[in-house]
Amino acid sequence: MRARTLVLAACVLLLLAVPPMATALGQLYYIDLIRRVMIFAIAAVSLNLILGYGGLVSFGHAAYLGVGGYSVGILAFYGVHNGWLQWSLAILASALVALVIGAISVRTRGIYFIMITLAFTQMLYYLGISVEEYGGDDGMRLKVKSQFSGLIDLNDPVASYYLALALLLGAIYLVNRLVNSRFGMVLRAAKSNEARSRAIGFSPYPYHLAAFVISGALCGLAGALLANHTAYITPAFMDWTRSGEIMFMVILGGMATAPGPALGAFALLVVEDLLAGLTQHWQVILGPLLVLCVLFFRRGLAGLLPGGGKHG
């Protein structure tokens, strides 16, 4: 276990060192790249809660990136640039949407659940496209980034980088506490053996729904971050292929592990970046790579860490 902690600590140190290193090397691009990776890592951490630990195969997680992003964008559209307000709305709105979608879908199982979550995300995507007021298909620019009473300037790439890092570490810590709490144990037990859980007196529905809401809210936060990162909010935030990508990050990194989602986000997005540099048709390579990964590499990257990546 010691070795594992050391490796992870080294990763965090590396992340902390990226801005000064990139600045020194004159490669500022990497600050943006890693920030983007970390934002998606937060989304993956949130999905890991319900997918990895809860066993709920939600194919609609990108919806919350959209809800979070548009919360920021729409408030900014009306002149409200207060980050505290915007980001609080991003979290609350995402929680509410997750509550509604969850209340309907969580009752269903297996393939129905997959299809339903996908369908609802698509519905939100279409909603985003058809509301011309907020840019419709083209989306809208975020001209003024979220203001946090002068505490932090999100226009400074290094400051926003460290904010993303802090939030990522916070998210990992929070989810880790959550899955080891009584609540988390019930969630994991329901995934492990639902019939047994019911027999001892746990009704999974309220726990699944609560996990779904928490997961959505956290992803909404990622959405708010993403909006500030890209300075542009489009319905593509909610593209269903994005949901697939986030799922892949969770699987690739190792389901139901603490560092897994972040590892997966890094691996997937860095690979995408590299491939895109090679050819514009990088998806023709990535696709089969993903298939091979599913077939032969199920335990994920966290399984390669010392300690085997086993969840506690």
Added chain:
Amino acid sequence: MADAILEVRELRKSFGALAATDGISLEVREGETHAIIGPNGAGKTTLISQLAGNLRPDSGSIRFAGEDVTRLSAPQRAHKGFARSFQITSIYRDFSALDNVALAVQAHDGHSFRFWRAAREERALREPARAMLEEVGLGARAGVLAANLAHGEQRQLEVAMALATRPRLLLLDEPVAGMGLEESQRMVQFLSGLKGKRTIILVEHDMDAVFTLADRVSVLVYGRIIASGAPAEVRANPEVRRAYLGEES
């Protein structure tokens, strides 16, 4: 004379054209150990599933301690004091034995919407769980992953989980199934230690277990109870012999 704590009236359940439960009525007294036996396909597990709340009967009623529980779900019945073990071992394979029992304790220790404190550090859960494991004889195996336990140990774990919920009614579906001679004898001995303290309904094929443990026996054939009474009576009943052995001298 204890009153009937469980009253089953005219229970019926059909799967398509097959009447798995064909008008079963049963009364079990508090503290009684009641065995249900019958040939394969008689509908024993279907009956247990309806009693436990995993299956909804088509008609009929189940009353527990004077209350109608027919419409209650399995988790709701668990909170009324039902506990069940499954015919095919159903435990949390990716958790340790201790975790398994601790979860059963947790299910009956208030609500579980607690998000911060690590459950594994809660003595209120760990200590009763450890004690329970000791009682069934798995004390030394507390830290072992449930999937790595021997088959017999897993069945013991299931019973431990059932007991950890402090049930008033234990529904045991073939508790010694698949166990070797020594193991099943140990289990039977353990279960006989529970006699009188809990109400037990036991589905079993192992006749030694049945005749050691049961106060009363009901024989289920094609979804109907054809005989019910003290073990010796039932053993001698000609209809029962016919059902099990065919025409025999």
Added chain:
Amino acid sequence: MNLILVFEQLLNGLQFGVMLFLMAAGLTLVFGIMNLVNLAHGSLYMVGAYLTVAAVQWTGSYPLGVLLGLAGTLVVGMLLEVVALRTLYERDHLDQVLATFGLILFFNELIAMVWGRTALFMSLPSYLQGHVEIFPGSIYPLYRVVVIGVGLVVGAVLWYVVAKTRLGMLIRAGASNRTMVAALGINIRLLYTVVFGFGAALAGLAGLMAGPIYAVQPGMGELILIQVFVVIVIGGIGSIRGALVGALVVGVVDTLGRAFLKPLLGHFISPPAAEAAGPALASMLIYLLMAVVLALRPEGLFPAKSG
């Protein structure tokens, strides 16, 4: 809003529904029998459209092009099954979803590499262009009538095969008890490949029929696939009957909604508000319908499997 307009839109809805049915039938068959969630089903739809466009251009003949396109999709489908999908039957649904998701990326990009990303034009032979008179003084595109006809005929054939033939019996038996059918000595692997190929051909048929009406471009499969999911959720998984009912309901509701919701709303709220809300609501309509059906019947309207 005159009745003729409504009837025309109803026919459009029927036409869309028929295409949804062809897709849904293939998807639900594969799921019901092989327990496989295949997201790449939309890719087969796309392959059908592209192969047909290419074949028609190459041979200069529409009927020949259609035949080649269908045959090509059948082959692609069976190859896909043998090479990539066989290993997924034993895996859980999550793995299947992810693996077939990877296949979608692959197919979309492959098509883009060969044919580019801009929409292709699929031309119709002169005898399929033109109109029929559905009411005195009102005409309707002939091609769409043909699409409806083909869809209904295929549906009837499908019903006949599944309900009345030996193959259909094997399919139904395989759906309820795989191991038993295998134990009877039936070549399960071949059966699966055939069933998958059949489903692929249905998707390809839908794709090539869609060509002249909708855009032929990379990613066209996924747009319709998600609507097919809605059909299956509403109709119930594993049942052809559910697929038909679900498809017709979704097709009609979606088409009528897009056509009439905005003007209908305009009667109750101000025109500018209706202008904004109408299209948004119309595009969400089938999903809202799905939510309602789920609230009342979580298993769908005609689920085939009992758990």
